[in-house]
Amino acid sequence: MDFTLHVWRQGTPGSKGDFETYQAKNVAPSMSFLDMLDLVNEELTRDGGDPIAFEHDCREGICGSCGMMVNGMAHGPEDLVTVCQLHMRSFSDGDELWIEPWRADAFPVMRDLVVDRNAFDRIIESGGYISVRTGSAPDANAVPVPKPDADKAFDAAACIGCGACVAACPNASAMLFTAAKAGHLSYLPQGQPERYERAIQMVHQHDEEGFGNCTNHGACQEACPKGISVDYISRLNRDVLRARLAGVAFDST
Ligand code: SF4
Numbered sequence: 710m711d712f713t714l715h716v717w718r719q720g721t722p723g724s725k726g727d728f729e730t731y732q733a734k735n736v737a738p739s740m741s742f743l744d745m746l747d748l749v750n751e752e753l754t755r756d757g758g759d760p761i762a763f764e765h766d767c768r769e770g771i772c773g774s775c776g777m778m779v780n781g782m783a784h785g786p787e788d789l790v791t792v793c794q795l796h797m798r799s800f801s802d803g804d805e806l807w808i809e810p811w812r813a814d815a816f817p818v819m820r821d822l823v824v825d826r827n828a829f830d831r832i833i834e835s836g837g838y839i840s841v842r843t844g845s846a847p848d849a850n851a852v853p854v855p856k857p858d859a860d861k862a863f864d865a866a867a868c869i870g871c872g873a874c875v876a877a878c879p880n881a882s883a884m885l886f887t888a889a890k891a892g893h894l895s896y897l898p899q900g901q902p903e904r905y906e907r908a909i910q911m912v913h914q915h916d917e918e919g920f921g922n923c924t925n926h927g928a929c930q931e932a933c934p935k936g937i938s939v940d941y942i943s944r945l946n947r948d949v950l951r952a953r954l955a956g957v958a959f960d961s962t
């Protein structure tokens with residue numbers, strides 16, 4: 710298969726970027742999207758050019774490192790896959806592909822397709838943890854958790870922090886990510902003591918980072934490779950409301 714690629718190239722953060730056109734030739738349908746970029750990079754390097762910078766690690770849809778817009782869609786056209794698990798058989802021979810980094814003020818472009826997602830780490834640092842003493846690891850099933858709650862916690866914990874939800878959202882909101890990270894704790898007994906402080910702290914940090922508000926478009930849920938539901942956003946909003954009514958205040962220390 711052959712493709713014409715229009716790839717966003719940007720040398721440094723804040724510099725002016727633009728699309729460059731490349732030909733990807735003799736691409737096997739079984740190759741992943743990242744394998745295809747590797748192929749283009751090999752040729753670029755051989756010709757003395759600058760390889761296209763993109764993030765990757767596991768290439769198995771687990772780590773959340775990879776991510777880019779392909780023809781305006783976060784992680785490309787397939788549902789529930791990261792771009793490392795997107796295969797070239799999903800496209801037609803001769804297709805033109807427009808490849809861009811995530812676009813959001815809170816995710817500044819570092820180089821080409823690589824963005825700085827440290828804002829996500831700071832949201833987790835602000836409250837996405839448990840600091841109460843839970844003792845040593847209990848025996849399996851010693852802490853009873855209703856099955857529906859365990860399932861909800863597990864589904865939220867599937868978030869890999871890729872950032873596709875932000876890239877897909879017209880407001881560049883990170884509420885799906887924040888809600889998933891708060892949600893996987895709020896469904897478990899160990900997460901209860903700090904549940905409402907956590908909601909206030911994480912949403913405050915979300916706003917501080919410059920992510921936009923959620924206005925219920927649902928594009929995040931559609932783009933999420935892990936199928937995280939917007940129901941978690943409703944739950945987080947309810948927790949924030951309950952916290953405010955109970956007088957829980959933001960703690961800046
Ligand atoms: S909620 Fe989904 S799209 Fe957003 S960071 Fe987590 S896995 Fe990625």
Ligand code: FES
Binds near residue numbers: 765772
């Ligand atoms: S490289 Fe790990 S999820 Fe894509």
